[in-house]
Amino acid sequence: MNIESLTGGPRSVQIVNIVKENAHDRTIFFKDPDMTFSPGQFLMVWVSKVDEIPLSISYFQDGLVGLTIRPIGSATKAIVSLAHNDLIGIRGPFGHPFDLDCPSPLIVGGGIGTAPLRPVIQHFVELGTEITVVIGARTKDELLFIEEMQQLEGDGVRLIITTDDGSAGMKGFVTMAVAQVLSESDIHTLYTCGPEPMMVALWRMAMDHDIRFQASLERYMKCGCGLCGTCALDPTGELVCVDGPVFSGEQLRNITEFGNYHRDSTGVKQNF
Amino acid sequence: MKIEGYWLASGLLGVTASILRRIAENGADVVVTKSIGFHPRKGHPGPIITVSHGGLLNAVGLTNPGIEAFKDELALLKEWGIPFVLSIFGSTIDDIERVAEHALTLDPLALELNLSCPHAEISQIAHNPNLTHDYVRAVKDIVDCPVFAKLTPNASDIVQIGMAAEKAGADAVVAINTVRGMRIDIDQRVPVLGNITGGLSGPPIFPIALRCVFDLSRALSIPIIGVGGVATWQDAVEMHLAGASAIQIGTAVLEGLDVFKRIKMGVSEYLQQEGFSSVSDIVGLSWRNL
Ligand SMILES: Cc1cc2nc3c(=O)[nH]c(=O)nc-3n(C[C@H](O)[C@H](O)[C@H](O)COP(=O)(O)OP(=O)(O)OC[C@H]3O[C@@H](n4cnc5c(N)ncnc54)[C@H](O)[C@@H]3O)c2cc1C
Ligand SMILES: Cc1cc2nc3c(=O)[nH]c(=O)nc-3n(C[C@H](O)[C@H](O)[C@H](O)COP(=O)(O)O)c2cc1C
Ligand code: FES
Numbered sequence: 430m431n432i433e434s435l436t437g438g439p440r441s442v443q444i445v446n447i448v449k450e451n452a453h454d455r456t457i458f459f460k461d462p463d464m465t466f467s468p469g470q471f472l473m474v475w476v477s478k479v480d481e482i483p484l485s486i487s488y489f490q491d492g493l494v495g496l497t498i499r500p501i502g503s504a505t506k507a508i509v510s511l512a513h514n515d516l517i518g519i520r521g522p523f524g525h526p527f528d529l530d531c532p533s534p535l536i537v538g539g540g541i542g543t544a545p546l547r548p549v550i551q552h553f554v555e556l557g558t559e560i561t562v563v564i565g566a567r568t569k570d571e572l573l574f575i576e577e578m579q580q581l582e583g584d585g586v587r588l589i590i591t592t593d594d595g596s597a598g599m600k601g602f603v604t605m606a607v608a609q610v611l612s613e614s615d616i617h618t619l620y621t622c623g624p625e626p627m628m629v630a631l632w633r634m635a636m637d638h639d640i641r642f643q644a645s646l647e648r649y650m651k652c653g654c655g656l657c658g659t660c661a662l663d664p665t666g667e668l669v670c671v672d673g674p675v676f677s678g679e680q681l682r683n684i685t686e687f688g689n690y691h692r693d694s695t696g697v698k699q700n701f
Numbered sequence: 702m703k704i705e706g707y708w709l710a711s712g713l714l715g716v717t718a719s720i721l722r723r724i725a726e727n728g729a730d731v732v733v734t735k736s737i738g739f740h741p742r743k744g745h746p747g748p749i750i751t752v753s754h755g756g757l758l759n760a761v762g763l764t765n766p767g768i769e770a771f772k773d774e775l776a777l778l779k780e781w782g783i784p785f786v787l788s789i790f791g792s793t794i795d796d797i798e799r800v801a802e803h804a805l806t807l808d809p810l811a812l813e814l815n816l817s818c819p820h821a822e823i824s825q826i827a828h829n830p831n832l833t834h835d836y837v838r839a840v841k842d843i844v845d846c847p848v849f850a851k852l853t854p855n856a857s858d859i860v861q862i863g864m865a866a867e868k869a870g871a872d873a874v875v876a877i878n879t880v881r882g883m884r885i886d887i888d889q890r891v892p893v894l895g896n897i898t899g900g901l902s903g904p905p906i907f908p909i910a911l912r913c914v915f916d917l918s919r920a921l922s923i924p925i926i927g928v929g930g931v932a933t934w935q936d937a938v939e940m941h942l943a944g945a946s947a948i949q950i951g952t953a954v955l956e957g958l959d960v961f962k963r964i965k966m967g968v969s970e971y972l973q974q975e976g977f978s979s980v981s982d983i984v985g986l987s988w989r990n991l
Contacts, residue, residue, distance in 0.1 A: 430903070430904060430932050430952075430953060430955070430956050432752050432755060432756060432757050432903050432904075432952070432955065433752050433755070435955045435956065436750060436751070436752045436757065436955070438752075439748070439751050439752060439886075439893065441886055441888035441889050473747075473748070475747065475748050475893075477889050477891050478891070479746070480746045480747045480895065481746075481747030481748040481749070481895070482747065516888055516889050518748070518886060518889070518893070520748075651744075651747060651749050651750075651761065651764070652749065652750050654750075654955065655714070655954070655955060656713060656714065656750060656757075656759075656952075656954070656955055657713075657714070657716075657749070657750075657761060657764075658713070658714035658715060658716040658717065658720050658735070659716060659764070661714070661716070661717045661719055661720035662719065663717065663718075663719045664719050665719060665723070666717070666719035666720035666721075666722060666723030666724075668714075668720070692717075692766075694743045694744070694764070695741040695742055695743050695744075695764060695765065695766050695767070696716045696717070696741075696764065696765060696766035696770070696771075697741055697766045697767075697770050698770070
């Protein structure tokens with residue numbers, strides 16, 4: 430039994446670059462030349478004296494790895510305040526990635542959920558697949574990767590932006606934009622990550638249109654590798670860290686807690 | 702209840718009924734729940750696990766939703782007919798009695814008293830024969846299901862502790878919990894675990910667990926439930942030969958939930974080839990042979 434590799438080979442890496450994505454969110458970059466990665470996978474990231482948390486990989490190219498973080502609590506605030514050359518601990522990558530076998534993808538990111546979708550978009554752009562990308566946020570200040578996506582627009586990317594308050598793009602939820610896309614285009618798979626109520630709404634739309642669905646779920650994670658059980662789903666006992674975070678529409682059909690509740694750090698149920 | 706077979710050890714995965722059912726369906730004869738206390742408890746900050754010298758270090762810190770919230774999970778286990786042992790802890794005798802009282806309404810096969818977590822404030826109980834005796838006796842006095850005492854290898858004399866538990870009426874002892882240890886990151890030059898120190902489990906502690914089971918088995922007349930580093934059927938056979946009637950498996954679930962089936966099959970082939978009719982023929986055989 431190789432516990433070292435099963436627990437993600439804990440190691441420290443040095444931050445080589447920090448990019449300001451919007452008013453609050455930052456992407457930190459480090460080098461990890463031996464890492465292998467599939468879009469949808471995540472790392473457990475340790476900030477000394479604070480905590481260790483799961484973060485999706487939002488950039489991966491030639492040994493350069495990026496994580497995009499929204500500061501909401503102690504660990505995420507500590508990460509966005511790190512500086513060039515600071516060290517962080519990482520384990521992983523972990524998790525079951527997106528199934529990228531798709532001729533006509535629709536990619537829908539809500540808020541910080543856009544982070545794990547960036548490598549998915551990158552994958553399709555490299556293949557030359559025509560894709561539709563919908564990026565939504567509450568307000569303009571929370572949109573992610575907009576300039577980068579706008580630059581890709583010529584390369585077969587159709588971009589739709591929505592904000593709840595109308596400060597950029599269409600005013601309203603991403604679901605509204607998605608309804609329009611589904612009514613006028615032939616979509617094979619809907620890829621998504623974002624707030625769970627949003628993903629539930631999209632899942633229903635995908636079922637109605639009989640298209641495939643791939644969503645990345647978020648649950649409290651302590652170990653990231655199938656030991657602690659905090660991320661187990663009802664009633665199947667699937668572990669989000671090992672069996673997910675990406676689940677298909679068919680799998681989600683069996684997950685009764687999807688869209689209804691999750692468990693907090695102690696294991697107590699919390700409704701969405 | 703019969704103390705036999707291959708069980709899920711406490712604290713690995715066992716925080717919801719759904720995952721415990723999945724483990725039972727994958728071949729665990731009994732599942733032991735995460736240790737449950739009276740109040741919800743967040744546990745230590747992360748990292749709560751790391752690795753050293755082929756072993757796992759953990760400092761989860763007894764994260765649990767509290768017995769009240771956990772009752773829903775136990776009720777499901779009951780409904781689904783999953784054989785479970787409930788692990789409980791308390792930092793005072795009053796505390797553990799309160800948890801035990803609540804637990805009884807859900808009718809577990811047995812209560813396992815965690816007297817021995819090496820990285821929480823309860824760690825002292827199983828270092829002291831008198832405290833061990835008092836905790837076990839207090840719970841025995843109020844419940845009518847079997848009570849197991851889980852012991853720590855960090856005690857200076859585990860056999861004294863085991864004898865105290867037996868005297869207090871324990872129906873079995875579970876040996877061992879994790880071995881106190883730590884890890885330092887040489888790049889950041891700080892301890893890795895959020896709690897600084899933690900408990901070592903997995904293959905590196907197997908010889909320690911084996912020694913404890915061997916010594917306890919010779920000294921006590923109640924059954925010993927062996928746990929610590931068992932990952933293969935050969936380990937399980939050794940553990941039985943040292944004196945374990947049943948075996949719990951923890952860290953090895955990392956490799957996949959089929960570990961229970963693999964070990965069970967290997968042990969039964971061994972018994973057949975060596976001409977034994979059941980596991981009980983080899984329990985403690987190594988010291989009986991001396
Ligand atoms: C697979 C996965 C990928 C993620 N990817 C990203 C990402 O790319 N970028 C990003 O900004 N965020 C991501 N998150 C969310 C991120 O892990 C949480 O926002 C972070 O843990 C909050 O920690 P905190 O200490 O800053 O806040 P806290 O104040 O501790 O917590 C705020 C809230 O965050 C959630 N949370 C806290 N700790 C955890 C934990 N260990 N596991 C899961 N949720 C937790 C809880 O819902 C909590 O109520 C991801 C989560 C998961 C499960
Ligand atoms: C992540 C983790 C959490 C644990 N939590 C508990 C617990 O809550 N209660 C308990 O009695 N033992 C707990 N243990 C100890 C195990 O039950 C077991 O005694 C120990 O890990 C040795 O067995 P193993 O080497 O097969 O893992 C935990 C161990 C690990 C690795
Ligand atoms: S985070 Fe520990 S099992 Fe998934």
